[in-house]
Amino acid sequence: MKLTYRIIGGIACILLLIINSGQKSAAQQMSPVMNWEDANMLAVRENKLVLVAAGVQPDKKLFSNPDIKHFLGRTSVAIYMDMQSEAGKRFEPKLLLTPFPVYAFFMPFGDLLITADAREVARNPQVLADAAKQAQEIARIKQNNSRSIQFVKSLSDEQFRAAQEEGKTIFMYFRRSDCRKCLWMEKNVFNLDKVADFYNRYFIPCEIDDTTGGWAEQYGIKNFPAYLFVNPEKKVIYKTEGEWSADRFLEEGEKALEKAKGITFINIPWPEVLKKARLEGKLIFVDVYGQLGKERRALGNTVYRDPGVADFFNRHFVNVDYDLTKTDEKSFSSDFSFAMYFLDNAGNMLHQVVELPDTTGLVEEARRAMEGRGLTAVAAKYRDGYRDKEFIETYIQLLARAGKPDEAARITKDYLEEFSWEKLKEMKYWKLFRAHFKAADSGLFADFYIHRTEFYPLFGEKEVDDKVREVWEAGAESYIREQEGKFVFDEKGFKEYGKRLKKEKVENRNYILRKARMNAAEKVGDWRVFSELAEERWNEERVPETELYAWGVKINEHCQDKSIRYKAARWFAIAAYQIEEKEKREGKIRISSYKGFFEKLVNDLLKE
Numbered sequence: 001m002k003l004t005y006r007i008i009g010g011i012a013c014i015l016l017l018i019i020n021s022g023q024k025s026a027a028q029q030m031s032p033v034m035n036w037e038d039a040n041m042l043a044v045r046e047n048k049l050v051l052v053a054a055g056v057q058p059d060k061k062l063f064s065n066p067d068i069k070h071f072l073g074r075t076s077v078a079i080y081m082d083m084q085s086e087a088g089k090r091f092e093p094k095l096l097l098t099p100f101p102v103y104a105f106f107m108p109f110g111d112l113l114i115t116a117d118a119r120e121v122a123r124n125p126q127v128l129a130d131a132a133k134q135a136q137e138i139a140r141i142k143q144n145n146s147r148s149i150q151f152v153k154s155l156s157d158e159q160f161r162a163a164q165e166e167g168k169t170i171f172m173y174f175r176r177s178d179c180r181k182c183l184w185m186e187k188n189v190f191n192l193d194k195v196a197d198f199y200n201r202y203f204i205p206c207e208i209d210d211t212t213g214g215w216a217e218q219y220g221i222k223n224f225p226a227y228l229f230v231n232p233e234k235k236v237i238y239k240t241e242g243e244w245s246a247d248r249f250l251e252e253g254e255k256a257l258e259k260a261k262g263i264t265f266i267n268i269p270w271p272e273v274l275k276k277a278r279l280e281g282k283l284i285f286v287d288v289y290g291q292l293g294k295e296r297r298a299l300g301n302t303v304y305r306d307p308g309v310a311d312f313f314n315r316h317f318v319n320v321d322y323d324l325t326k327t328d329e330k331s332f333s334s335d336f337s338f339a340m341y342f343l344d345n346a347g348n349m350l351h352q353v354v355e356l357p358d359t360t361g362l363v364e365e366a367r368r369a370m371e372g373r374g375l376t377a378v379a380a381k382y383r384d385g386y387r388d389k390e391f392i393e394t395y396i397q398l399l400a401r402a403g404k405p406d407e408a409a410r411i412t413k414d415y416l417e418e419f420s421w422e423k424l425k426e427m428k429y430w431k432l433f434r435a436h437f438k439a440a441d442s443g444l445f446a447d448f449y450i451h452r453t454e455f456y457p458l459f460g461e462k463e464v465d466d467k468v469r470e471v472w473e474a475g476a477e478s479y480i481r482e483q484e485g486k487f488v489f490d491e492k493g494f495k496e497y498g499k500r501l502k503k504e505k506v507e508n509r510n511y512i513l514r515k516a517r518m519n520a521a522e523k524v525g526d527w528r529v530f531s532e533l534a535e536e537r538w539n540e541e542r543v544p545e546t547e548l549y550a551w552g553v554k555i556n557e558h559c560q561d562k563s564i565r566y567k568a569a570r571w572f573a574i575a576a577y578q579i580e581e582k583e584k585r586e587g588k589i590r591i592s593s594y595k596g597f598f599e600k601l602v603n604d605l606l607k608e
Contacts, residue, residue, distance in 0.1 A: 034079050036091055043077040043108040049135055050108060051076035054091070055083035056101035056118040068129045075132055076105065096187065097180035103128055105135035111187040113138045141192060141246075148191040149199045151207035155215060163204050164232035167301070169260045171203035171253075172219075172228040176210050179224040181243035192246050202257055203229070229256035237307050262305035263313045265321040270347075277318045277345035283370060285317040286341040288324060303362055312363050316370065317342075339403055342369030350374040354403035365401075375402050382411075396436055405436070409474075412436040413444075421447035425458055434459075434467055440475025440497075449504070465507075472506055476516035480523055487523040494520075511541070527559040531567055538571055545594040548575060552601040569605040572598040 034042075036052075043050045051072065057080065072078065082088050083100055094112060095104060101118040116131040151173065152159060163170050175182040189195055199205050210216040210224065219228055219236065226241040238256040265287070266273075277284050287299075303309060313319055324338065342351040342365070351374030353365050368374045375398045382395055392415050399408035412432055416424070421444055423429050439445060448455075455464045479494040480487055494517070501509040514533050521530035534551050537543055548571070555568045576598040583589050 035087060036079070036081070039077045039079045040106075040109045046077065048108075049076045049113065049132070049139060050106040051078040051132070052091075052104045052106065053078070053080045053118075054095060054100040054102050054104055055081065055088070056103070065125055068125050071129055072132055075136060096183035097178060103131065105132060107139055107142060111142070112184070113142075113188065138188065142188070145191065145193040145196075147193045147196040147200075149196050149205050151205045153207055155206040155208055159204050159206060160232050160234060166204075168202065168204050169237060169256065170228075170230040170232075171199060171205045171256075172215065172230055173205065173207050174210060174216055174221045174224055174226040174228070175207065176224045182225040184243055185225055185249075189244065189246050189249050195246050195249060198250055198253055202253070227252065229260065231260065231305060231307065233302070233306070235307050259307065259310065260305065262300075262310040263319050264310075265319045267321060273318060273320050274345065274347055280318065282316060282318050282345065283350070284341075284343040284345060284347070285313060285319045285366070286343065287319075287321040288338055288341070289321065299356075303356065309362055312366065316366070318345075340365075342366060342374060349376050351376065352402040355401045375399070393432065396432065400436060406438075408436045409438040413439040413442055417442060417444050419444075421451060424448060425455065430455075430459060434463070437467075438471055438474035440471050440478075445471055469508065469512070472501065472509075473512050473516065476501075476512050477519060479516070480520040487520075489520045489524050522554060525558065527555060527561060527564050531555065531559075531564045535567065535571070545575075548572075549594055549597055549601070552598075552605070556601060556604050565605045569602045572601045572605070576602070 036050075039050050039052075042048075081091055083092065094106070095102070095115075096112050098104065098112070098115050103116040103118060103121055105113045105115070107113060113135040114131050116128050121128045155170075155172065159170055162168070175186075208215050210221065215221075216226075219239075221228075223241050225243070227239070228236055229238040231237055237259045238252075240252050240255075244252070263285075266276075268276075273284060276282075338354070340353045340362075341349065342353075343349055350372075351365060351369040353362075356362050356365070378391075378395050378398055381391070392411065396408050396411050396415070399405075399411065416429065416433060416437060419429065424433050424444075433448075437445070449468060452464055452468060475497060476494070479490040479497065481490070482488075494513075498509070498513050501512065506512070514537060518530055518533045518537075521527070521533065530551075538548065552568055552572055555565060559565060576595050579590075579593055579595040579598070583593070583595075
C-alpha cells in the first residue's frame with residue numbers, strides 16, 4: 001500500500017511539473033515533494049535540465065512574467081531542496097562549494113552547469129532565465145564531448161625529463177579540495193574535447209594539490225585555481241589564475257605556447273628589418289646560422305627559450321634569424337657570417353658573439369651593445385690608445401667570444417710581452433696565455449719554452465706541454481696567408497721554420513709540419529701535394545675515420561685530377577675492407593662505422 005501511494009504521489013508530482021496552465025506560476029511548478037533522483041529521471045525522459053532551488057523558497061510574484069515561466073517550464077525540471085534536511089545535506093556536495101541560497105542548473109544525473117544568486121534573482125527574475133539559457137548551451141557542448149585533460153597526479157623529475165625530450169612545456173594545475181572554482185573548472189572545462197585535445201597535445205599536464213610536494217610554496221601560489229607553465233629547467237614561462245570559460249582557458253594556453261617559443265624571430269628583407277627597428281625604437285639582434293649547426297639547435301632549445309632571455313630580447317630588439325643554407329643573400333647584409341650580431345636601428349654593428357657561457361651571458365652581451373660597451377666601441381677605444389690592463393683583458397675576451405681568435409692572439413701577444421715570462425706563473429696571466437697566445441716567434445714564448453719545466457708543478461705537465469705544441473702548430477700555420485682574396489704559401493719561410501723545430505728538438509715536429517703543409521696545400525688548391533702528405537699520414541699515423549673521410553670529401557669536391565682521385569679511392573676501399581674484417585673478427589657491427597661512407601666515396605671518386 002505504501003508503495004502504491006508513493007507511485008501515485010510521484011505521478012502527481014510529475015503532472016504538476018508538466019502541466020503548463022496559464023493559471024499556475026513557475027513557483028507552483030517547482031515541486032517541494034519530488035526528490036533529486038526522481039527529478040533526474042524525469043529530466044532524462046523529457047531531455048531537460050534539472051533546476052534546484054537550494055535553500056530558497058521561490059516567491060510567487062517572482063515568476064509572474066509568463067515568458068520566463070514558459071521558458072523555465074520548457075527547459076527544466078524544477079525542485080526545491082531544503083538544505084537543512086538530510087536530503088539537503090546529501091545533496092550539498094553537488095553544489096561544488098557554492099554558497100546557498102542559490103538556484104542551480106544540472107545535467108541529468110550529472111554535473112553542475114551554472115548557478116544564479118537567489119538575491120539577484122529576487123531583484124530581477126530575468127537573471128534566472130539568462131542562467132537557464134547559458135546552462136542549455138553548456139549542456140549542449142558537454143553532451144558532445146567525451147575526452148578530458150590527462151593529468152599526471154604527482155609531479156617529479158620524470159616529467160621534466162619528458163618535457164626536455166619531447167620539446168614540451170609542463171602545465172601545472174594547482175588546486176585545493178575546498179576550492180569551488182577548481183571543482184567547477186574540473187567539471188565544466190577540463191572535460192571538454194577541444195580543451196583536452198589542446199592541453200594533452202602541447203603540454204605535459206600535472207595536477208598538484210596544495211598539500212603535496214611543496215610545489216605551491218616553491219612557486220609562491222596563494223590563490224586557487226592557479227595555472228603555471230614551466231619549461232624543462234623548471235623556470236616559469238607563464239602564470240595565471242582564475243575560473244574561466246573554455247575559450248578563455250584555451251586563450252591562456254595559446255599565450256603560454258607563444259611565450260614557450262622564446263625569442264620571437266622574424267625573417268624579412270633587410271630594409272624592412274631596419275624600418276621596423278626605427279619605428280619601434282629598438283636595436284637589432286641577428287642570429288646567422290647553418291641549418292644543421294648543433295650550436296644553433298642548443299641555443300634554440302635552451303637559451304632562446306629561457307623566459308628571462310626571451311622577455312628581454314622581445315622588449316628591446318627586433319630579432320632576426322637567417323639560415324645561410326637557405327636564405328637568399330640579397331635579403332640581408334653580405335657582411336654577416338655564422339655568428340650573433342647586435343646592431344643599432346641604422347644597421348651599424350655594435351657587437352658580435354659566437355660563443356656564450358650561459359643564458360645570463362647572452363643578456364650580458366645584449367646589455368653591452370645597448371650600453372655602448374660592445375666590441376665595436378671597445379675596438380675603437382683600443383685604436384685610440386687606451387691601454388688600461390682590465391680594459392685590454394676585457395677586449396681580448398670579447399674578441400675571442402666574437403670568433404676572432406687571430407685578433408685575440410695578436411692583442412694577447414702585445415699585452416703579455418710587456419711582462420717577464422715569470423709573470424705567466426700567476427694564474428690570471430697563465431689563463432690568458434693558455435687560451436689566446438699563439439706567437440711562436442715571440443721572445444716571451446722562447447723564454448717560456450726554455451723554462452717550461454718550472455710550470456709543470458703549477459699547472460700540470462700535460463697542460464703545459466699541450467700549450468707548447470699548440471703554439472708550435474700555430475706557428476706552422478702562419479706561413480699560409482690570404483692576400484687579395486687568394487691564399488699564398490711562403491714555402492721558404494716554412495722550411496726555415498721546420499729547421500727551427502728540428503733545432504729545438506720539438507716533439508712530433510713531423511706531425512706538426514705535415515699537418516700544416518696539408519692545410520696550406522688545400523687552401524692554395526695543390527691537391528697533388530695534399531694527397532701525397534695525406535697518404536704519408538695515413539701510412540704512418542692512426543688517422544681518425546672522421547678526418548680521413550674529410551680528406552676524401554675535399555678531394556671529391558675540388559680535385560678533378562683522375563690519378564689523384566684514383567689514389568684517394570684506393571685509401572677508402574682499403575679502409576672499408578679493414579673495417580669489415582675487424583667487424584668479422586669481433587662478431588659485431590659498429591653503428592658509428594664509416595664503412596658505408598667510405599664505400600660511397602670510392603664510387604664517387606671513380607665516377608667519370
